Amino acid sequence: MKTATLNRLTPYIFMAPAALIMIIALLYPLGYMIYGSFRAWDPSQTLSETEFVGLKNYISLLNDPNFHESLAVTLKFAFVVVSIEMVLGVGLALLLDRNIRGMSILRTLFILPMMIAPVVVGLMWRYMYHPTVGTFNRFLKSIGLDGVDWLGQHALMSVIIADIWQWTPFIFILSLAALQSLPSSALEASRIDGATGWQQIWHIKLPLMMPVLIVTCLLRLIDAFKVLEVILVMTEGGPGLSTEILALRISRTATEFRELGTAAAMSNYLLILLMLLTASMFAYTKFQEARAARLAAHAKEDD
Amino acid sequence: MASPSYDKQNPAFFALLAALIFMAIGPIFLMLVNSFKLDVDIISATSGLLFLPTIQNYETALCDILWYELEHLDYCSLKFGQSFINSLIIALVSTVLTLVIGCMAAYALVRFRFMGRDVASVSTLMVRMVPPAVLLVPVFGLWNNEFCIDKTTMVGEWIRDTFGGRGDVCLAGTYSGIILIYVAMNLPFVIWILQSFIVQVPRQLEEAAKMDGANPFQVFFLVVLPLIKPGLAAAAIFTFRIAWNEYLLASALSDRDTKTVPILIVNNMSEFNVEWGVIMATGMLLAIPPIIFTLLASRQIITGMTAGAVKG
Numbered sequence: 001m002k003t004a005t006l007n008r009l010t011p012y013i014f015m016a017p018a019a020l021i022m023i024i025a026l027l028y029p030l031g032y033m034i035y036g037s038f039r040a041w042d043p044s045q046t047l048s049e050t051e052f053v054g055l056k057n058y059i060s061l062l063n064d065p066n067f068h069e070s071l072a073v074t075l076k077f078a079f080v081v082v083s084i085e086m087v088l089g090v091g092l093a094l095l096l097d098r099n100i101r102g103m104s105i106l107r108t109l110f111i112l113p114m115m116i117a118p119v120v121v122g123l124m125w126r127y128m129y130h131p132t133v134g135t136f137n138r139f140l141k142s143i144g145l146d147g148v149d150w151l152g153q154h155a156l157m158s159v160i161i162a163d164i165w166q167w168t169p170f171i172f173i174l175s176l177a178a179l180q181s182l183p184s185s186a187l188e189a190s191r192i193d194g195a196t197g198w199q200q201i202w203h204i205k206l207p208l209m210m211p212v213l214i215v216t217c218l219l220r221l222i223d224a225f226k227v228l229e230v231i232l233v234m235t236e237g238g239p240g241l242s243t244e245i246l247a248l249r250i251s252r253t254a255t256e257f258r259e260l261g262t263a264a265a266m267s268n269y270l271l272i273l274l275m276l277l278t279a280s281m282f283a284y285t286k287f288q289e290a291r292a293a294r295l296a297a298h299a300k301e302d303d
Numbered sequence: 304m305a306s307p308s309y310d311k312q313n314p315a316f317f318a319l320l321a322a323l324i325f326m327a328i329g330p331i332f333l334m335l336v337n338s339f340k341l342d343v344d345i346i347s348a349t350s351g352l353l354f355l356p357t358i359q360n361y362e363t364a365l366c367d368i369l370w371y372e373l374e375h376l377d378y379c380s381l382k383f384g385q386s387f388i389n390s391l392i393i394a395l396v397s398t399v400l401t402l403v404i405g406c407m408a409a410y411a412l413v414r415f416r417f418m419g420r421d422v423a424s425v426s427t428l429m430v431r432m433v434p435p436a437v438l439l440v441p442v443f444g445l446w447n448n449e450f451c452i453d454k455t456t457m458v459g460e461w462i463r464d465t466f467g468g469r470g471d472v473c474l475a476g477t478y479s480g481i482i483l484i485y486v487a488m489n490l491p492f493v494i495w496i497l498q499s500f501i502v503q504v505p506r507q508l509e510e511a512a513k514m515d516g517a518n519p520f521q522v523f524f525l526v527v528l529p530l531i532k533p534g535l536a537a538a539a540i541f542t543f544r545i546a547w548n549e550y551l552l553a554s555a556l557s558d559r560d561t562k563t564v565p566i567l568i569v570n571n572m573s574e575f576n577v578e579w580g581v582i583m584a585t586g587m588l589l590a591i592p593p594i595i596f597t598l599l600a601s602r603q604i605i606t607g608m609t610a611g612a613v614k615g
Contacts, residue, residue, distance in 0.1 A: 010519040011415035018408035018490055025487030026430050029441035036444065046448045095319070102320050108601040109327045115593040115604070116331070117548035119565045120586040123572060124330040127337070127579060133346050135333060169327065170608070177609040226434040229550045229565070233572055247436035251551060254440050267437040278432045282425075 037264035043254075050261075057265035066241060067249070067266065073156065074246040078224040081163045086217055088164070089171025090209075094201055097179045107176075110169035122233025125162040126151070129234070155235050155243045162230060167223075171216060178212035179205065211288050218281040225274055246270050331590070338584040345579045360584035383567060383585060390563040390589075393478060393553075394546040397485040401542045402535060404486065405493035406501075410523055412494065413501045414509075431491040435551050442484055443555045446475040476558035484552055489542045496541070499610045500534030501527065537607030540596050547592060564589045 032047065037057055039050040061067045096103065113121065128135040129150035137147035150158045182205065190204050206213075228247040231237065237244035237252070244252075246266065254263040337345055339356040362373050368384030412420060451473040452458055462472045474480035504527055512526045528535070550565040557563065568589065571582055597604065 007519065011411040011417040011420075014407040014411035014415075014523070015417075017404045018494065021404065021483070021487050022426075022430065022490055025442075025483050026433070026438070027426075029438060029445055030433070032445060032449075033437070033441035036441065041444070043444060043447065047444065092323070096316070098316070100313075100316055100320070102317065102324075104601075106320055106324055106327075107605065108597065109324055111597050111601055111604055111608075112331060112594060113327060115544055115597045116590040117550075117565055117568075117586075117593070119548070119550050119568050119572075120334075120590050121330075123568060123582060123586045124334050126572070127583070128330060128333065133579070165326070165330070173605055174609055177605070222432050226436070228434075228436055229569075232550075233569060236573065247434055250436045251439055251555075254443060255555060260440055260444055263440045267440050270434065271437055274432045274434070275429070278429060 033264045033267060036261060037268055039261055041259075041261035041264065043258050043260055053261070057261045058268075061262065061265055061269070069241045070244050070246050070249045071269075073242070073244060074225065077156065077160060077163075077227070077243075077245055078221060081160055081167070081224055082217060082221050084160075084164055085168045085171050085220065086213070088168045090175045090213065092168075092172050093175035093179055094205065097176060107173065110172065113166045114170060118227075118229035119233050121162065121166055122230040125158070125165075125230070126234045129158055151235050152239055155239060159231050159234055159243050162234065163224070163227060166230070167220065171220065174216045175209065175213065178209045182208050211284075214284055215281060218277060218284075222274055222277055222281075225270065225277075331594075334583050334586055334590075337579060338587045340580055342578060342580045360580040361588070363581045364584045364588065381567065381571070381581070381585070382562075383564070383588070385560075386562050386564045386567045387588070389478075389557075389561055390547060390565075393481050393485070393561075393563060394543050396478070397482045397489070397546045398539055398543045400482065401486045401489045401493050402539055405490050405538065406497050406528065406531070406535065407523070408490070409494045409497035409501055410527060413498050431495065435488070435549070438484065438488070439551060439555055442552065443475075446480050446484075446556055447473055450474040450480075475556050476561060478561060481553055481556050481561065481563075484556070485542075485546045485549065488552075489545055493538045493542060496538050496607055496610050497531065497534050500531040504530050533603055533606060534610075536600060537603040537610070540600060540604055541607055543596070544593055548589075 036047055036050075038052060038054060039047060040053050040056075041047065041050050096106075127133075131137060131147060131149065131152075134150070136150065140147055148154060186204055186208065187200065190200055195203070226247060227245065228251065231243055231245060232248060235243045237248045247270070250263050250266050250270070253259050253266060338360055339358070340354050341357055341359065344354045359375060362369060363376055364381055364383045366373055366376055366379035366384075367382050368387075373379075411417070451471040452462070453471055458472075474483065508526055508530075509522050512522045517525070548565060549563075550569060553563045554566045554569070557566065564585070568582065568585055571578070571585070
């Protein structure tokens with residue numbers, strides 16, 4: 001009797017600490033934020049002391065050109081970095097999917113940019129982009145060219161380059177893992193049929209990798225909307241608003257301008273965007289699982 | 304994996320490999336070199352790799368915990384040592400807590416059918432996407448104003464009497480405040496990775512242990528946990544990395560005494576005249592632990608990274 005009760009309670013006991021912490025420190029704050037986005041919220045007050053303003057925060061954002069600018073910068077940044085990283089990462093994986101000496105060293109060293117602190121990545125690139133002492137302009141001058149105003153006029157491009165440096169390895173490692181787990185029978189068969197390298201890539205490898213590639217792409221896209229520290233250290237969002245991505249604008253609205261209500265409304269817009277992305281990833285994985293199950297069922301019937 | 308038979312060597316691939324390795328570690332190497340240069344050498348156009356290496360930048364950065372006096376420094380303004388200790392405490396405690404709590408939850412989600420299981424697993428996945436910037440707003444408000452103990456209550460009065468300070472006793476500014484949010488932030492990811500490891504543990508082993516009279520907790524801690532060590536290692540590295548590197552929430556929640564290293568770096572960067580040498584030495588010190596982990600455990604890291612996206 002006693003063991004039966006214990007067994008029934010086990011999953012709840014195992015789940016309780018995690019559930020408790022996530023409710024206190026994630027779900028409750030998110031609910032609190034949604035509630036706060038309808039109020040004139042200022043950090044020195046508790047929410048119950050603030051005034052209810054309805055949709056004012058949301059509507060004033062829709063009419064705010066700075067918010068539009070920031071949203072445009074965020075979308076441009078995310079889609080540009082993810083598409084370039086996908087092409088480079090998958091391309092490199094296809095090219096280097098062979099058993100050569102030095103691959104494991106490359107894989108190890110390739111993780112480094114993702115592991116070190118974003119503020120340090122920002123620091124390194126801010127130095128390299130420096131107009132006078134920076135590496136790039138020194139190099140350009142040494143071969144007789146004019147220096148480029150990296151973090152001024154071309155700031156958005158420069159932060160995009162830094163992100164590509166940091167995250168292409170992520171795509172590379174995931175696509176390489178996907179490539180190496182492809183069924184060797186399919187590749188073998190196509191080789192016997194005389195398929196060239198390109199034909200193999202187009203007709204066999206890429207289609208088979210597609211499920212992993214799509215999940216990878218969505219994961220990276222979600223992460224691209226989270227980028228903040230690298231850009232903060234490199235440009236602080238400037239010059240002007242040219243690199244002020246949404247995450248940066250939220251944090252500045254909250255801590256510098258102390259308008260928590262507006263920042264909360266902005267956060268909700270960002271959350272809706274991310275929710276759509278995550279939901280599409282979730283739906284896609286479910287769809288794939290269902291398809292795999294159907295195929296397996298068919299295979300069984302054929303036996 | 305370690306098979307010695309390599310494909311036919313093609314010099315073009317080696318060139319490509321070398322170029323990629325150079326690109327990956329070039330910026331880090333540059334920072335390392337510059338951290339041993341005086342600012343005059345960094346600024347002068349001619350020095351390159353020809354310079355007199357000095358540890359002066361590291362001495363300046365670590366001035367508050369060095370046991371000897373520095374000649375080149377009148378006043379130790381950068382309290383790096385203190386921040387380093389703060390970072391270490393916060394990162395280690397949140398890693399341990401996240402792992403213990405996370406692996407228990409992952410086990411429950413994989414092995415049991417219970418009420419609310421689907422809700423738990425879907426919401427775990429959904430909160431993974433919440434950016435720290437979004438958490439900043441409510442956490443800033445809650446930790447400063449709501450998650451507080453009134454100073455007139457017994458507990459509050461006792462804390463104020465013992466630890467000093469003014470006002471109500473709030474989570475903001477304490478280690479626990481930062482650790483709580485890091486644990487919460489990392490849990491979804493840790494649960495997600497560990498699930499894929501626990502699924503692979505053969506059920507028969509658990510059944511056998513149960514037959515021998517082990518209760519569910521013994522089964523979990525004595526049978527399952529030892530078998531998912533690689534997964535735990537991967538999860539530990541990822542959690543530590545986030546807690547060690549995070550800037551935004553730490554900057555909003557810490558006070559003068561609980562500042563972490565990333566905050567120190569950002570504060571010193573935004574000043575008008577950047578002291579490149581010292582700041583790069585600080586950056587290097589912050590980067591060393593993750594670099595060591597990467598070199599020691601790259602296989603676990605790659606497993607952790609691929610566990611979610613690639614199955615099979």
